Amino acid sequence: MVEKKAAAAAEASVLLRRRLCDSAFIFAPLRSSPDGNYSKLKFLISNSITEACNNSVLILGPRGSGKNAVLELVLEDLRGEYQDMISVVRLNGLLHGDDNYGMKEIARQLCLEHGLLFSKIASSDDNSRFLIDMLRECGLAHKTVIFVLDEFDLFTQGKQRLLYGLLDAMQSLVSQSVVIGVSCRLDADQLLEKRVRSRFSHRKLLFVPPSVEDLQRLVERILYLPADFSSPCDFVTEFNSKLGKIFVDKKFKDVLGSVSNVDGSISNLLRFLFRVVSSLDLESGLLSLDNFKTASLSIHRHPKMENIRNASILELYLLVCMHRLEVKEQNSYNFNSIMKEYKAIHDAYKSSDCRGGNACLRAFEHLLERELISFTDTRRGGLSIEYRPVKLLVSPHELHQGLKSYPSCPVILQKLLNHETYK
Known part of the structure; x- marks a missing residue:
């Protein structure tokens, strides 16, 4: 048994x-949502295929939110519904951000897709004319070419000739294509030049973290x-x-x-x-x-939390003081501001572990070395360390978890972190 x-x-x-490991299983429920991004994207591409029209759309959202997974799900379903009626060209801004190389890659994939001989020595203008000719031929054959531009924001660097060439070629009545930009930058459309933006459809699908x-x-x-x-x-x-x-x-x-x-x-x-x-x-x-x-x-791994657990009690006090200053919306503060907050806390709670200025300054320097805090300016000279503005490099959640796991953390620090004010 x-x-x-x-x-x-x-x-x-x-x-x-x-x-x-099966994204189709993970995202399968999205197929049943009529108002979801899967349905919207599939309708847009299907409309281009059935109505013989051109479209462009941006898929935006943070990394890991399912943008590419949903796109692949849509393309897989469309291949099953419209066999031999779509052709997919994939570019990535990390690899093909250069306009000339990007246009050459488009020509290479189109040649591979349609059994044509690709010329490695063709110029950028030759590849641009080839793209226009291929879009016309595919349109006459009622075949939709889908261009997937991953890391879309990287294509907006430089003169944007690739984007302009793609979108301008779509202005032809006989062409039949879809340009899909995928980016983690929510302002990706604002990076487009005026001439490119005027040819873009301004459709956007936003993916938010669950x-x-x-x-x-x-x-x-x-x-x-x-x-x-x-x-x-x-x-x-x-x-x-x-x-x-x-x-x-x-x-x-x-x-x-x-x-x-x-x-x-x-x-x-x-x-x-x-x-x-x-x-x-x-x-x-x-x-x-x-x-x-x-x-x-x-x-x-939580290197910051590990550094918090390895910090001294005095260093914890300084971190909590900085957090309290930020909660009070005191956006600019320095060592002297932190010391005022530190002394005010000890005066209010009459604690016996108050340390002098020299000890606090050494603890402050240790926090800088451990990169739990940093200077907000980039100057290396000028003001002394006590007057240079600083900022926290740990989130409230990380600080809370670090204090919680600290072996002998004073109870007062937990109370101070929970925004309990002193009188």
């Missing part, structure tokens, strides 16, 4: 890891085993029942929240879950809350 359970657990682990609730629904969808999973009769029930208890546990919600706070992208969640599944105990055959906790700690 134990061997059967271990075998079933191994099969479950394989199934779950396969799901985590909420914690959305992430939990995705976790449940990925990890729950299907009812028809081939295993001992009670394994699926036991596996899913244990997961159900974990998902309603407040500690699990805290773990998921901490993962989301560090990086709320879907790609980060998938990395997190892959570590969870990889640590599945084959002997018990079940996932536990410890699997999620361990994966949360291992997926991200």
